[in-house]
Structures are given as structure tokens and as C-alpha cells.
Amino acid sequence: MKIIGFFPNGFQIIFGLLLLISCGESEQNSRDHLVFRYNEHGNIPTLDPAFARNLQIIWTTNQLYNGLVQLDDSLNIIPDIAKNWSIDDSTHTYTFYLRDDVYFHKNKVFKNYPDSTRVVTAHDFVYSFDRLTDENVASPGSWIMSNIHTYEAINDTTFSIQLTKPFPAFLGLLSMRYCSVVPKEAVDYYGNDFRRNPVGTGPFQFQMWEENVKLVLRKNPLYFEKDTDGNSLPYLEAVAITFLPDKQSEFLQFAQGKLDFISGLDNSYKDEILTTDGKLQAKYQEDFKLVTGPFLNTEYLGIYLPTPKSEIQNKEFRQAINYGFDRHQMVKYLRNGMGIPAVHGFIPKGLSGHSEIEGYTYNPEKARQLIETYKRASGNSQPQITIGTSGNYLDIVEFIQRELEKLGIAVTIDVMPPSTLRQMRSSGEIDIFRASWIADYPDAENYLSLFYSPNFAPNGPNYVHFKNEVYDSLYTKALTRSAIDERKELYTKMDSIIVAEAPVIPLFYDMAVRFVNKKVDGLGINPQNFLVLKHVRKVP
Numbered sequence: 001m002k003i004i005g006f007f008p009n010g011f012q013i014i015f016g017l018l019l020l021i022s023c024g025e026s027e028q029n030s031r032d033h034l035v036f037r038y039n040e041h042g043n044i045p046t047l048d049p050a051f052a053r054n055l056q057i058i059w060t061t062n063q064l065y066n067g068l069v070q071l072d073d074s075l076n077i078i079p080d081i082a083k084n085w086s087i088d089d090s091t092h093t094y095t096f097y098l099r100d101d102v103y104f105h106k107n108k109v110f111k112n113y114p115d116s117t118r119v120v121t122a123h124d125f126v127y128s129f130d131r132l133t134d135e136n137v138a139s140p141g142s143w144i145m146s147n148i149h150t151y152e153a154i155n156d157t158t159f160s161i162q163l164t165k166p167f168p169a170f171l172g173l174l175s176m177r178y179c180s181v182v183p184k185e186a187v188d189y190y191g192n193d194f195r196r197n198p199v200g201t202g203p204f205q206f207q208m209w210e211e212n213v214k215l216v217l218r219k220n221p222l223y224f225e226k227d228t229d230g231n232s233l234p235y236l237e238a239v240a241i242t243f244l245p246d247k248q249s250e251f252l253q254f255a256q257g258k259l260d261f262i263s264g265l266d267n268s269y270k271d272e273i274l275t276t277d278g279k280l281q282a283k284y285q286e287d288f289k290l291v292t293g294p295f296l297n298t299e300y301l302g303i304y305l306p307t308p309k310s311e312i313q314n315k316e317f318r319q320a321i322n323y324g325f326d327r328h329q330m331v332k333y334l335r336n337g338m339g340i341p342a343v344h345g346f347i348p349k350g351l352s353g354h355s356e357i358e359g360y361t362y363n364p365e366k367a368r369q370l371i372e373t374y375k376r377a378s379g380n381s382q383p384q385i386t387i388g389t390s391g392n393y394l395d396i397v398e399f400i401q402r403e404l405e406k407l408g409i410a411v412t413i414d415v416m417p418p419s420t421l422r423q424m425r426s427s428g429e430i431d432i433f434r435a436s437w438i439a440d441y442p443d444a445e446n447y448l449s450l451f452y453s454p455n456f457a458p459n460g461p462n463y464v465h466f467k468n469e470v471y472d473s474l475y476t477k478a479l480t481r482s483a484i485d486e487r488k489e490l491y492t493k494m495d496s497i498i499v500a501e502a503p504v505i506p507l508f509y510d511m512a513v514r515f516v517n518k519k520v521d522g523l524g525i526n527p528q529n530f531l532v533l534k535h536v537r538k539v540p
Contacts (some may be wrong), residue, residue: 033538034237037260039250043212046195049138050131055534059531063217063239065200068096068125069171073526075442075454077171081120081181089482092163094170098122100157103222105205108474109185116221120181120201124152125182141178168482169443176441203234203534208507214243225534234534253513261516261523266337271536273515278337289516293525296352296439297510298342298447301387302464304501307431311383318502320370322360334395342506346447349509350527352484353444353491359499359506367407384410389434390418396507397434419456426458428465435463439528444491448475451498466503
């Protein structure tokens with residue numbers, strides 16, 4: 001076994017733990033409750049938080065790093081390294097007051113410091129933010145800095161950020177893993193290899209990584225957070241991650257008790273483990289539990305409005321599509337109930353700003369009336385549309401195809417690789433496309449930005465090229481409101497405009513789905529589906 005990293009005092013204990021992770025079943029079972037095991041079927045290309053652009057990287061870097069603030073499972077912004085903060089609305093200035101007891105992971109880069117570590121200061125946040133805009137780093141998180149005018153370390157425990165204009169969702173933005181603190185000494189020492197030699201402040205620290213085979217993190221004995229009883233976190237001694245690329249193999253490992261949980265519902269095993277009503281099959285109920293909750297992801301069909309096709313140009317026709325299929329039946333039979341039918345607008349359930357506004361429910365009679373109105377007005381007696389999708393969502397698009405053809409709309413399905421679909425969506429080369437929007441940060445503005453006209457793709461996320469002056473004015477007004485209740489009122493008005501104009505066809509609000517071994521306690525669930533392991537215990 002190749003061991004990578006710096007080992008301070010206690011090497012023999014940790015080495016023994018690594019052997020347990022890798023050895024036979026009898027040895028493994030004796031201390032299994034100390035190790036949390038999961039599989040990542042996608043590749044993890046880096047452990048550098050400046051590149052934490054997808055869930056598989058975020059899940060791992062969540063264990064290794066901290067930022068100024070964090071989110072609880074209800075998406076409330078709570079302290080992390082910043083113990084508190086103040087906001088000056090007149091100057092758009094945020095001042096953070098840092099803890100003075102947060103240490104970086106012990107590492108040889110701190111050989112000039114006692115005990116091979118040092119305290120985090122505000123100057124470390126200056127350096128970490130500088131990296132996000134450094135062209136040599138080329139972080140995909142550089143967009144976070146676009147509204148920041150200046151930032152500075154006032155002293156070792158005070159960090160100040162001034163925005164160029166109001167942005168009420170800014171604190172939520174800072175909870176993203178991009179904004180983690182890293183030490184300059186480690187980045188300078190490891191250079192490009194910092195990606196596989198991470199040094200952070202998180203509850204777990206790096207131990208070893210055989211890429212595409214196994215990644216091991218171990219408990220950080222210096223971690224600063226404690227539970228409500230004053231006990232140090234984390235409870236686990238290690239986290240072991242495997243990289244089986246096949247989801248069916250991952251499921252079999254879980255069913256055999258070799259993984260502690262799996263996330264998501266894949267077609268390869270959904271009917272094996274779940275009933276059509278979304279319940280665990282009887283044979284799994286003794287050993288496993290199903291944990292679900294809203295996930296900040298709206299699945300939808302986008303309609304490229306500038307297309308010359310009369311069907312798409314016509315608002316009533318777009319409304320007819322929305323009325324023309326049963327979202328409840330779609331979720332029940334194609335997702336085994338693991339989804340929430342999107343009948344209340346575009347903002348997903350689980351996010352502050354979601355409102356039970358009247359959206360589109362299944363109403364085939366109304367759909368037929370709208371189609372007939374379109375036919376008379378346009379002279380087009382045989383309306384037809386083409387929907388682009390990747391293979392992963394073909395079953396959903398075929399369901400919509402069958403339902404719309406019952407109403408007299410001919411539907412062609414164009415199946416293409418996800419990369420091709422993304423490119424054609426961005427360049428406006430496809431009339432209707434299957435898409436999803438997962439929240440980058442926990443504010444409904446993140447969803448409503450998809451319809452703000454200055455955000456036309458490819459320079460922004462407005463892929464449908466929707467433009468509405470009233471909508472734009474409400475959007476800019478919401479950015480000036482710091483009180484969430486005031487913003488929610490404006491968000492509801494904007495979402496109602498999207499329902500009325502129908503530039504998209506919301507399908508369902510996704511759900512975070514976790515199948516968890518009953519030996520595991522403390523593994524919560526949150527609307528961003530982030531993995532947080534610092535509170536997890538396992539029964540011996």
C-alpha cells in the first residue's frame with residue numbers, strides 16, 4: 001500500500017487503522033464502527049477546494065475544509081471559522097470576527113511552527129480569496145468574486161469584504177466550498193500537487209489516495225467544533241471512499257454491508273429496493289433505512305423562445321404542453337415516488353422563496369382547448385415539436401411524448417450525449433431541451449436569474465432567452481432588499497410571471513435520497529445533498 005502524507009505523533013495507531021480498512025473481514029469487523037465507508041462512482045479529480053465544482057468534489061472537501069460561514073441542514077447560515085459578523089448596508093460591507101482557536105491540519109509545511117501547525121488568521125482568507133481570481137490558478141469559482149470590490153485583513157481575527165452593489169444572498173455564497181481557507185505554505189510547497197496533498201482545517205484530514213481506487217481521510221484531533229454536550233467532533237476515526245464506477249456494483253456492496261450508505265436513485269436498482277409508492281422493499285427494512293428530503297434541483301424542459309417555429313412562439317401552445325401530462329403519475333412510476341411534482345412554479349420546494357402558487361396541473365381538456373385555439377390562429381393543423389435529451393432522461397421524455405401525442409402534438413425525441421446537449425442548449429441550436437438547475441447557493445435568486453434578460457446564454461444561464469420588462473424590474477428590485485420576507489414577496493411575483501408566460505415546462509422538484517445502514521446514526525440530509533460526516537456515529 002502506498003501511504004502519502006505527513007504523519008505526526010500517533011503514526012502507529014493510524015497505520016494500524018489503515019490496515020484495518022484494507023484487511024480481511026474478521027479484522028475489519030472488530031473496529032468497523034470507527035470507519036465510515038462510501039463509494040464515489042464518479043471520479044474525484046482534485047481535493048483543492050478552489051475547484052469544488054461538483055458534488056463528488058464537494059462531498060470530500062466538506063470533510064477537509066472550513067470557511068467563514070456554513071449552512072445547517074435547514075439552510076440557515078451559521079458560524080464556522082467566523083464566530084459572528086456585522087453588515088453595513090450603506091457601504092455593502094461585511095465584517096467577520098474570526099475564532100482564534102482554529103488550526104490547520106498538522107503537516108510538514110509547518111515545520112517551523114511548534115507541533116507542525118499554526119492558527120488560521122484573517123490573512124489566510126485574503127490569500128484564499130486571491131487564489132480564486134488568480135489567472136494561474138484558473139478556479140471555476142472565480143465568479144463568486146465578481147461582485148466583490150475589496151477585501152482585507154484588518155487584523156489577525158477581523159476580515160472585511162466590501163461589495164460593489166447590494167447582493168442579499170452573499171452570505172449564502174460564502175458557504176460554498178470555493179470559499180474555504182487554505183494555507184499559503186502548503187500551496188507553495190506542493191504546487192500543482194496540492195490537489196492530492198490537501199491541508200485544511202476540517203474535521204478530517206488527508207491520509208492516503210490511490211486515485212480511482214481508494215481515498216482515506218482520518219480524524220483531525222485538533223478540530224475546533226464540539227457537539228451540544230461539549231464533546232469534540234468528529235466521532236469517527238476515518239472515512240474510506242472507494243471508486244466503483246458501476247452503480248449496480250455499488251448497490252451490491254451496500255446490500256452486503258460493505259458500504260454505509262448510497263445516495264440517489266438509479267434505474268439499475270430502483271425497483272429492487274423501492275416500491276412504486278416510494279417505500280423500502282420488505283427484505284431491506286430490517287438492516288437499512290430510507291432518508292429523503294427536498295433537494296434544490298428543478299428538472300424541466302426549456303423552450304428556446306427566439307426560434308422561428310410558430311408552436312414555440314405561441315404562449316397558449318406552451319401552456320398546453322404544461323397542462324398536457326400528469327406529473328404525479330410520471331414521478332410515481334418513473335421515479336418510484338422519489339420526486340415532488342412541479343405544480344407550483346419553478347422555485348423548488350425546500351428553498352426559502354418557494355411558494356404554493358398555482359402552476360400547472362394535469363388538465364387534458366384545457367390543453368386541447370389551447371391547442372385548438374393555436375391551430376385556428378396559426379393555420380397549423382399538425383403541430384409538432386422536437387425535444388432534445390440525454391439517455392439518462394429518455395424515459396421521462398418518452399412519457400411526455402406519449403401524453404402529448406394523445407392531444408394531437410407530434411413529438412420527436414433527439415437523444416444525444418450530455419456534452420452535446422449542453423453545447424446546443426447554450427448556443428440556441430435546439431428548440432426544446434431537457435435540463436435541470438441545481439442551486440449553487442441557498443437563495444431563490446439563483447433560480448430566477450435564469451430568466452433575467454441580461455443573462456442571455458452563452459454569457460449567462462438564461463438559456464431560453466426569456467425577456468420581460470416587469471420581470472427584470474422585479475429582479476433588480478429584489479437585489480436591493482436585505483430582508484428575506486420582502487425578497488420572498490418579489491420572488492413569488494417573478495415566479496408567477498414565469499408560470500404565466502411558460503418559457504419552461506417544470507417537471508419535478510428533485511428529492512435527496514439516501515439509503516443508510518441502520519448502524520449509522522447522525523447522518524442528516526439537507527436540500528443541497530451535501531455530505532456532512534462530523535456528527536456521524538456507528539454502532540459497534
